[in-house]
Amino acid sequence: MSKDSSQQAVLERASLRAIVLDAIAANSHLKGSLLPILHQIQNQLGHVPSEYVVDIADALSLSRAEVHGVISFYHGFTTSPQGKTVIEVCRAESCQAKGGRLIEAAVKQKLGVDYKQTTKDGEFTLEDVYCLGNCACSPSIRVGSEIYGRVTAESVNSLIDDLKTGDSQ
Amino acid sequence: MSFRVFVPQDSSAISVGANAVAAKLQELHPELDIVRNGSRGLFWLEPMIEVKTDAGRVAYGPVSAADVEQLIEQGMLEGAQNHPLSLGLTQEIPFLKKQQRLTFKRLGLADPLSLDDYIALDGFKGLERSLSMSRQECVDEVKQSGLRGRGGAAFPTGIKWQTVLDAESKGADEQKYIVCNADEGDSGTFADRLQMEGDPYALIEGMTIAGIAVGANKGFIYLREEYPHAHAMLNRALSLAEQANYLGDNILGSAHSFDLEVRLGAKSYICGEETALLDSLEGKRGIVRAKPPLPALEGLFGKPTVVNNVLSLSTIPIIFSEGAEYYASFGMGRSLGTMPFQLAGNLKHTGLVELAFGVTLDTLVNEFGGGSASDRPLRAVQVGGPLGTYLPASQWQSLMDYEELASFGAVLGHGGIVAFDDTVDMAEQARFSMEFCAEESCGKCTPCRIGAVRGVEVIDKIRTNNDHAANIKLLGSLCNTMESGSLCAMGGMTPFPVRSAMQHFGEDFGINPSDSNSSNEQAS
Numbered sequence: 122m123s124k125d126s127s128q129q130a131v132l133e134r135a136s137l138r139a140i141v142l143d144a145i146a147a148n149s150h151l152k153g154s155l156l157p158i159l160h161q162i163q164n165q166l167g168h169v170p171s172e173y174v175v176d177i178a179d180a181l182s183l184s185r186a187e188v189h190g191v192i193s194f195y196h197g198f199t200t201s202p203q204g205k206t207v208i209e210v211c212r213a214e215s216c217q218a219k220g221g222r223l224i225e226a227a228v229k230q231k232l233g234v235d236y237k238q239t240t241k242d243g244e245f246t247l248e249d250v251y252c253l254g255n256c257a258c259s260p261s262i263r264v265g266s267e268i269y270g271r272v273t274a275e276s277v278n279s280l281i282d283d284l285k286t287g288d289s290q
Numbered sequence: 291m292s293f294r295v296f297v298p299q300d301s302s303a304i305s306v307g308a309n310a311v312a313a314k315l316q317e318l319h320p321e322l323d324i325v326r327n328g329s330r331g332l333f334w335l336e337p338m339i340e341v342k343t344d345a346g347r348v349a350y351g352p353v354s355a356a357d358v359e360q361l362i363e364q365g366m367l368e369g370a371q372n373h374p375l376s377l378g379l380t381q382e383i384p385f386l387k388k389q390q391r392l393t394f395k396r397l398g399l400a401d402p403l404s405l406d407d408y409i410a411l412d413g414f415k416g417l418e419r420s421l422s423m424s425r426q427e428c429v430d431e432v433k434q435s436g437l438r439g440r441g442g443a444a445f446p447t448g449i450k451w452q453t454v455l456d457a458e459s460k461g462a463d464e465q466k467y468i469v470c471n472a473d474e475g476d477s478g479t480f481a482d483r484l485q486m487e488g489d490p491y492a493l494i495e496g497m498t499i500a501g502i503a504v505g506a507n508k509g510f511i512y513l514r515e516e517y518p519h520a521h522a523m524l525n526r527a528l529s530l531a532e533q534a535n536y537l538g539d540n541i542l543g544s545a546h547s548f549d550l551e552v553r554l555g556a557k558s559y560i561c562g563e564e565t566a567l568l569d570s571l572e573g574k575r576g577i578v579r580a581k582p583p584l585p586a587l588e589g590l591f592g593k594p595t596v597v598n599n600v601l602s603l604s605t606i607p608i609i610f611s612e613g614a615e616y617y618a619s620f621g622m623g624r625s626l627g628t629m630p631f632q633l634a635g636n637l638k639h640t641g642l643v644e645l646a647f648g649v650t651l652d653t654l655v656n657e658f659g660g661g662s663a664s665d666r667p668l669r670a671v672q673v674g675g676p677l678g679t680y681l682p683a684s685q686w687q688s689l690m691d692y693e694e695l696a697s698f699g700a701v702l703g704h705g706g707i708v709a710f711d712d713t714v715d716m717a718e719q720a721r722f723s724m725e726f727c728a729e730e731s732c733g734k735c736t737p738c739r740i741g742a743v744r745g746v747e748v749i750d751k752i753r754t755n756n757d758h759a760a761n762i763k764l765l766g767s768l769c770n771t772m773e774s775g776s777l778c779a780m781g782g783m784t785p786f787p788v789r790s791a792m793q794h795f796g797e798d799f800g801i802n803p804s805d806s807n808s809s810n811e812q813a814s
Contacts, residue, residue, distance in 0.1 A: 152591060153553075155573030160515075160554055181573075194575040194732075197515050197556030213477030214672055217722070218635030218710045219663070251559060251676075251726060252475060253516050254483040256634035256708070257333030257641050258302050266518040270305035 140165050141173040145180045155181060155191055159198050167203040174200075196248075204239040204246035206284055208232070209263040212249045215256035224260050225249075227274035231281050244285065292323050293367040296340040296347070298398065300329035300487050301519035302480070308337040310355040315339075318359060319367075328488025330398035331642030332385055334663075340380055343369035349377040385658055390620060391644045392628045393605045394481075396489045403526055405534055408491045414536060416610030420499045421544045428503035429455050432606065434614035436626030441471055441562075441599030442674065442703040442779075444625075444692045450596060453586035454504040457594035466506035467595040468497050469571065470603055472513040472520075473555050473562040476675025478634040478706030482600035484642055486513075486520040489604070490527035494537065494550060496606035500596055501548040509550045510590070512567050515557055524552050559676075559730035563778045564597040566732055577732045578778045599704070601630060620646040625691040633659045635708035636668070652686040655709055666711040670719075670795065674703025676726055677783035679790035680716065701786065716795035720788040721749040727784040738781025741772040745788065752799055762801065765792070 144161035148154045158177060162169050169192055178188045192198045210228050211221060229235060232245050239246040255261040258270030262277060269280065297303075297312040315322055332338060338351030348369045350361060357375060364373045377383055391397065400407035408414070420428050433448030454466060470493065474482035486493060497509045513521055528550055531537045539547045553571055555561050561570045565579035568590050589595025605627065609617045618626045625647035631654055633640050638660030645654075655661075655671055662668050670680045679700040681688070688694055695702050710719075724745030731738045745768055751761045769785035776782040792799055 153571050153573040156553065156556060156570065160556070187574075191573070191575055195556035195558050197558070212722075213726075214676060214708045214719070214722075215478045215634040215706075217719070218708055218714070250516060250557070251730070252477045252479075254474060254480040254514075255302050255305050256478050256480055256632065256706070258306050258336065259634065259640075261305065263516070268301055268305040268519075270302060 137170060138173060141176055145177060149180055163198055168199050168201055171200045204244050206244060206264060207246045207248055209248045209250040211253050211261045213252040216260035219259040221260040223274055224272060224277060228277055231278050292321060294323045294325060294342040296325045296327045298329040299326035302333055303329050303336040306336050307354055311337045311339060311353050311358060314355040314358040318362060325401050327400055328398045328402045330386060331484060333641040334639050341366060341369055347380045349380040350375045351377060385639055389644050390628050390646050392608050393601055393630055394644050398488060402488050402490055403530060405530060412611055413491055414495055416607035417495050417499055419610050420502050425455055425503055425505060431610060431614045435609040435617040437602060437605055439599055440601035447598060447602050450586055451504055454594045454596045457587050465593045466504055467590045467593055468500045468506045468509035469590055469595055469597045470497055470511040470600055471564060471567055471597055472511050472600045473567060474514060475559040475562045476704050476706050478708035479632050479675060479704045481630040481632050481642060481705060483517050483520050485600050485604050487523050490523055491531060492604040492607050493600055494527060494531050496603035497550060498548045499606050499610060500603060502546050504596055507547050510571055511552045512555060512571055513552055514555045560732040560780055577734050580777060622648040622691055623693055629705050631705045631707055633707050636662050636664055636711045637709045638663050647691045648689050650687050650689055654707060662711045664711045668709050669712040669714055670710045670716060672708045674701040675706045677779055677786055678703050679786045682794040716791040716798040717753050720791040721746055723784055723787040724749060727780060731780055735776045735781050737772045737775035741768055742784060744768060755800060758800060
């Protein structure tokens with residue numbers, strides 16, 4: 122590793138930690154502040170880096186095990202870095218009744234990954250989700266904070282192509 | 291003259307292109323008065339746009355951005371009805387006309403964030419009335435309405451409120467809480483989302499009345515993370531309501547104060563269970579608590595807490611503005627008032643149908659729902675979410691009423707109705723129920739945590755014809771263990787869809803119809 126890139130890494134770590142400390146400072150006055158803190162970090166970094174669990178634990182007078190226990194309990198938090206774009210495919214009953222299993226297969230094939238995996242180029246993380254509340258327009262997927270209803274294998278494929286080239290949204 | 295056009299900003303409408311439609315309208319006619327209303331709940335017609343005419347609002351749908359130019363050329367802005375997407379007067383669309391909307395009386399009529407529109411449509415009348423009543427009178431009003439928890443458990447809301455009113459808060463601060471369960475995780479349900487996005491002030495008003503009634507000055511809305519649009523809408527509504535003094539200190543000049551905050555879940559189905567929800571709000575893992583103590587006595591942070599569903603709380607305003615007797619004049623038996631049913635899955639007409647209790651499932655699925663979207667015969671309908679039973683056609687004449695459904699082991703739950711056509715493999719559905727339970731179990735009870743994993747394995751063996759008869763028997767026994775040995779509905783009700791699939795669709799499990807008697811015995 123060159124000197125430049127190691128300095129870069131130090132800077133990146135410093136800014137990551139700043140984001141974590143900001144999230145703690147912004148929320149620790151709330152009662153039951155752990156989830157709001159984790160949400161803010163997860164939103165900004167795409168994951169909650171394990172090395173900062175200790176900062177959160179110290180700030181809230183919790184043990185590291187307690188904080189880690191909460192992170193690992195919820196599907197919405199992860200300690201692994203996510204791809205640039207997270208694609209969630211609904212696996213629940215209403216989507217199943219409208220061919221959702223075909224959508225699942227199409228997305229997996231298109232991305233070449235299974236659920237909870239990230240593509241090699243770091244572009245996409247694929248997640249399963251149990252209901253997006255869009256059941257009257259099934260089947261549905263979610264990309265970031267956008268929900269897409271009445272999707273087909275074709276429409277999902279072209280959506281992913283658009284995301285790759287940066288055309289969408 | 292300026293034309294007024296309504297284009298819903300509901301997330302389902304947006305998911306099928308409503309924003310693109312609005313943008314196209316604006317581009318072609320910058321002078322148009324475009325109102326981004328809530329959805330009317332006729333989702334198969336979304337994006338459904340409406341135009342205000344002298345005769346009333348007329349609708350067009352489903353409209354894509356590509357249709358807009360042609361619609362306008364053919365006179366849409368003047369209300370012309372000669373286009374194939376014309377739907378006539380919105381109020382006359384049978385799906386809507388035949389409904390009895392009480393909780394959802396304002397749905398889709400206006401910009402959900404306009405306080406003026408909310409007030410013009412009877413908003414805050416209930417709150418004003420509650421401010422003139424004693425706490426006990428408020429609680430009595432809810433009791434007399436017959437309202438039962440719409441989240442699924444159907445516990446009488448007034449009795450819950452009475453318990454919290456009577457509870458003495460431990461500690462010096464006398465703190466009590468109102469918690470809204472907006473963790474609408476059941477597949478096939480979207481009424482909470484529709485309510486929060488389409489009429490958020492009704493929820494705020496209902497929670498404020500609850501606070502006044504039981505003496506709580508702080509409320510939380512525990513919202514699932516999967517609802518980003520509802521989150522944004524609620525936060526904007528809270529801020530506007532606070533600016534107008536419908537929230538905050540000394541509401542409308544009264545002695546009552548009420549603060550409200552939205553908190554996000556993190557994709558955990560079990561947090562829809564009220565005690566797991568409370569643990570989650572406290573910043574912990576969402577683990578189900580043993581009861582007693584009841585949350586009404588020792589709830590959030592150990593304080594007396596009302597935990598009600600979005601729909602229960604959003605129904606409070608109309609109970610207070612129109613009176614308990616009016617609300618209780620709908621419904622049947624012990625299921626009074628109306629139920630917002632949600633039609634989903636493989637139906638032609640999907641959406642929200644609010645009706646008095648007592649309608650048949652067949653009416654909902656075939657009359658309102660219009661039969662299958664795929665034009666194949668419908669085979670199974672799951673009522674009440676992922677823990678609800680699968681009903682075969684022979685049970686579709688059942689009345690939708692808490693007690694009637696319970697009489698044969700079914701549940702109404704949160705009112706979700708998911709229809710499947712004859713391509714469904716019910717053994718695969720049963721397997722999914724177990725898989726879902728394994729994924730979402732909080733892990734506290736062994737029958738749920740481990741039983742669900744074993745359930746998947748056993749169903750896999752049945753489906754591959756591995757020691758078939760013994761595994762059919764084992765699955766029945768496993769269901770019994772889960773049902774009787776789990777603390778909450780997650781493990782306790784996962785057997786419902788599994789067993790009903792086995793009982794009514796035994797052929798999908800390789801059960802010979804001629805020994806259906808013995809398989810029923812094993813399964814029950």
